[in-house]
Each structure stands twice: as structure tokens, then as C-alpha cells.
Amino acid sequence: MPPTAVPTDRRARRRQETIEEILRLATDVMAEEGVGGLSLAAVARRLGVQPPALYKYFPSLTAIYDALFRRGQQEHLAAVTAAMDAAPPGMAAVRAGMDAAGRWAVDNKPIAQLLFWRPIAGFEPTPDAFAPSVEMVARFGAALQTAAELGEIGPAGAGEQGVRVIGVLLTGALSQQMSNAPDDPFEEGAFTTLLPHLVDMFVRAHSPS
Secondary structure, three states: OOOOHHHHHHHHHHHHHHHHHHHHHHHHHHHHHOHHHOOHHHHHHHHOOOHHHHHHOOOOHHHHHHHHHHHHHHHHHHHHHHHHHHOOOOHHHHHHHHHHHHHHHHHOHHHHHHHHOOOOOOOOOOHHHHHHHHHHHHHHHHHHHHHHHOOOOOHHHHOHHHHHHHHHHHHHHHHHHHHHOOOOOHHHOOOHHHHHHHHHHHHHHOOOO
16 A cells, blocks of 8 residues: 555545534534524634634535535434334334434434424525435335335325325424423423324324225
8 A cells, every 4th residue: 555545544534523523513503502503603613713714624604504414314314214124014114214203303403403494594405415305205105105005094195195294294293392392302292292193193084995
């Protein structure tokens, strides 16, 4: 291996470590100041550098938001995928995925707000950052289709509208929880504990009979 390869790898490793530290500090700022309270100056101050130094890693505040969005969507998708894959097919997988999604959101409130509530005017995630969300929708759609094939719900519940309803039920419960009881754990939340009942309502509304 050429002698220059080692420092090059070291520089790449340190750069990635700095990027991760910037994103961690940005998340801390959002947790304390709100998602809209994030600024390059606040992150730079916590990192111990001047704001222009951040441009070596992120060209703008929007780029930091996009990186946070991408990482959040990837983590969210991983949690939901693991839960759905471990559950029986059909509505059991849908329930498991919604439960995992809700738990992740409650445990990652600042990032969840960025992902699901569009709190930053004018911010649009890049297609790459949004890709895990598209996969998430596809996974729930596939699980609902399986539920219809198993006779757990009717065909109408397995279409695009069914996926949207599931999304509304989940984000609606989470919105109420974060607005009215943000410090309650998922298992005890006045609204997150309604998720099983909301899914029951969905199943009854889309009865195969």
C-alpha cells in the first residue's frame, strides 16, 4: 500500500467523524430551540469553530437539514422494516410497523418533526433524502395487499387510499401526542396508546364482507 494511502484514509475518517458531530450538535440545537431554531452559528459555537468553517462539510443550512432528513428517514425505515419483517404477514405486520414508527418518532422528536411536519418554510428534501420514505410507503402497501389476500381486509383497504389512511392514523396520533403530552413515553401516551384501536377501526371499515 502506498505511504500516502494511510493519511488519505485518516483524513476521510476524520471528515466523516466531523460530519457526524455536526449532525449530532444540530439535533441537540433542534431539541432545545425547536427545529426552526437551528442555525449555522449555533452549531459552529458548539463545535468550537467559526461558522464559515462548516462550509467545508455543508454548503448551507439547507444542506444540514437535508442530511438530517436523509439520516432520519433511513433510521426510521430500518426500525419499521425490522419490526414488520419479524411479524406475521398481513395486518400483524402493519400493526408492528406502525408501533415501531411511533416508538421511533417519540424517541427522536426533533428529527420526527423535520420528517413529518414540514416545520421549515421552503425546505424540500432532495430525492435521495426522500427515497427511504418512498420505500416505507411501498412496504406498508405490500403488507396491506397481503392482508387483503389473506382475507383480513377488503380490496379497498389495500389500495393507495388505504395506505394514506394508515399514514393519517399514525401521524395524527403522534401529532396529538407531541402537542399535548410530549414527555409521556410511548407505552403510556394518551394518544399513542390509541394506535391499536385506530388500526382496529381501519380493519372494521375495510371488512372483506
